[in-house]
Amino acid sequence: MPQLTATAVKTWSGALSRWGAWREAAWITGGQLVGAVGALIGVRLLTGVLDPGTYGELALALTAATLAFQVILGPLVNAAERFFAPARETGQTPAFFSALRRLTLSAAGLMVAIGLIAAGALLLVGRTEWLPLTLGAVLFGFLSGCESILDGVQNAARQRSVVAIHQGIRQWLRPVLAVVLIASVLQASWVGMVAYCLASSAILGSQFWYFRRTLRRLGLSQSSSAATHTVELRMLTYAAPFGIWGLFTWLQMSSDRWAVQLVGSSADVGLYAIVAQLGAYPLTLIGAMLFQVAAPIAYAQAGAGSDPVRTQAAIRTCAALALGLAAAVVLLTLTTMLLHQQLFALAVGAQYQSVSAFLPVAVLSSGLFVVAQTLSLVPMVLGDSRSLLAPKVLTAMLAVALNIGGAYLFGLPGVFWAGVLYSISYLLWLAILVRRMAARHYQIANRPRILKRPSAILADAPSCP
Numbered sequence: 001m002p003q004l005t006a007t008a009v010k011t012w013s014g015a016l017s018r019w020g021a022w023r024e025a026a027w028i029t030g031g032q033l034v035g036a037v038g039a040l041i042g043v044r045l046l047t048g049v050l051d052p053g054t055y056g057e058l059a060l061a062l063t064a065a066t067l068a069f070q071v072i073l074g075p076l077v078n079a080a081e082r083f084f085a086p087a088r089e090t091g092q093t094p095a096f097f098s099a100l101r102r103l104t105l106s107a108a109g110l111m112v113a114i115g116l117i118a119a120g121a122l123l124l125v126g127r128t129e130w131l132p133l134t135l136g137a138v139l140f141g142f143l144s145g146c147e148s149i150l151d152g153v154q155n156a157a158r159q160r161s162v163v164a165i166h167q168g169i170r171q172w173l174r175p176v177l178a179v180v181l182i183a184s185v186l187q188a189s190w191v192g193m194v195a196y197c198l199a200s201s202a203i204l205g206s207q208f209w210y211f212r213r214t215l216r217r218l219g220l221s222q223s224s225s226a227a228t229h230t231v232e233l234r235m236l237t238y239a240a241p242f243g244i245w246g247l248f249t250w251l252q253m254s255s256d257r258w259a260v261q262l263v264g265s266s267a268d269v270g271l272y273a274i275v276a277q278l279g280a281y282p283l284t285l286i287g288a289m290l291f292q293v294a295a296p297i298a299y300a301q302a303g304a305g306s307d308p309v310r311t312q313a314a315i316r317t318c319a320a321l322a323l324g325l326a327a328a329v330v331l332l333t334l335t336t337m338l339l340h341q342q343l344f345a346l347a348v349g350a351q352y353q354s355v356s357a358f359l360p361v362a363v364l365s366s367g368l369f370v371v372a373q374t375l376s377l378v379p380m381v382l383g384d385s386r387s388l389l390a391p392k393v394l395t396a397m398l399a400v401a402l403n404i405g406g407a408y409l410f411g412l413p414g415v416f417w418a419g420v421l422y423s424i425s426y427l428l429w430l431a432i433l434v435r436r437m438a439a440r441h442y443q444i445a446n447r448p449r450i451l452k453r454p455s456a457i458l459a460d461a462p463s464c465p
Contacts, residue, residue, distance in 0.1 A: 031164025052270030073145025279362020297374020329367030
């Protein structure tokens with residue numbers, strides 16, 4: 001009877017665990033789908049009130065916000081999500097949150113300095129008309145970065161419903177508020193940026209309220225300064241490579257728009273940006289849903305990354321995720337080849353219909369990139385973020401060269417196909433890197449272990465009569 005009872009307990013525990021995983025996946029899927037509908041409606045509304053030139057200015061300004069996020073706050077997002085599970089497992093959660101708060105405050109100071117430098121540079125060159133848009137972009141980069149940090153912590157804490165609710169509301173609030181302000185105040189790109197900042201401020205306030213509930217549930221106590229310093233140094237060491245390659249990744253992500261601007265106009269940037277946005281969104285949505293489910297699981301599977309058996313399980317989780325995304329890339333690329341005109345007629349205003357034929361190319365480019373980003377989770381799970389420096393930096397520089405060359409030689413089509421070539425090179429490099437890491441950890445996990453030294457084995461052997 002005791003054995004039967006223990007078996008029943010294990011069975012019910014496993015069922016509850018599986019139910020919890022499915023419930024978390026349902027929350028994430030629901031939040032992403034609600035956000036997807038909001039983003040698509042927002043694009044339709046924005047392209048209805050903004051001409052391609054104004055939309056292009058807004059797209060260029062968002063590259064400044066992306067720079068602030070990629071280099072300063074984005075690395076903290078990755079460090080927060082990576083180290084929450086080990087900190088909770090080892091009882092260092094108070095030190096973790098103290099370290100995260102100190103790093104975020106340091107990032108805020110750096111963002112203020114960047115904003116002041118940018119404002120001074122614009123005043124010196126006499127381009128004061130760009131001042132509101134630039135300062136708004138820096139502020140939006142900071143606010144959205146703080147949103148991502150809180151999302152990352154809540155996701156690592158398995159508070160899926162909180163993350164899903166804010167992700168869904170975010171995608172509705174930003175464009176709708178932008179359309180309202182542009183229609184009622186002024187049709188200008190800086191007004192749209194102000195709306196984005198107001199939306200992020202509202203979302204951030206709600207996130208802080210839920211975050212305080214999470215802290216109370218964890219029942220945190222005071223942490224020693226020595227423990228906080230140790231965790232802070234570990235997080236900073238892990239995050240530093242993200243900041244280094246974040247600069248190059250920003251160059252890769254922004255050089256396409258600036259290359260189009262150099263050989264064309266802001267209207268051309270607006271046309272390119274709308275295709276790139278619509279092409280990237282489906283795979284980014286699917287990848288974000290799968291990543292939010294799998295990343296905390298993979299981090300928990302790997303733990304501190306010192307047990308090769310546990311890391312093998314985490315690597316298999318990441319590989320399965322990448323294969324599923326690759327299948328989705330093929331399906332969506334074929335679908336957009338057949339239906340690009342119909343999709344554009346539904347999604348954007350009439351002024352943007354002329355570039356619908358480039359949608360399948362944008363889907364393929366962004367899809368391959370998302371698959372590669374999923375594979376990059378493997379080094380992050382293993383705690384070896386530095387191994388991503390070479391592929392991130394070198395392929396980003398390749399992307400810049402391809403974007404400039406493609407824009408100069410072939411115009412808008414050249415930039416789209418440059419994105420495909422970059423994504424292929426990035427994916428191949430990550431696939432080779434992950435395969436080598438997986439093989440190395442497999443060998444370690446299956447290496448025969450000698451439990452005792454030969455002398456000890458002989459000493460324990462019975463003596464011959």
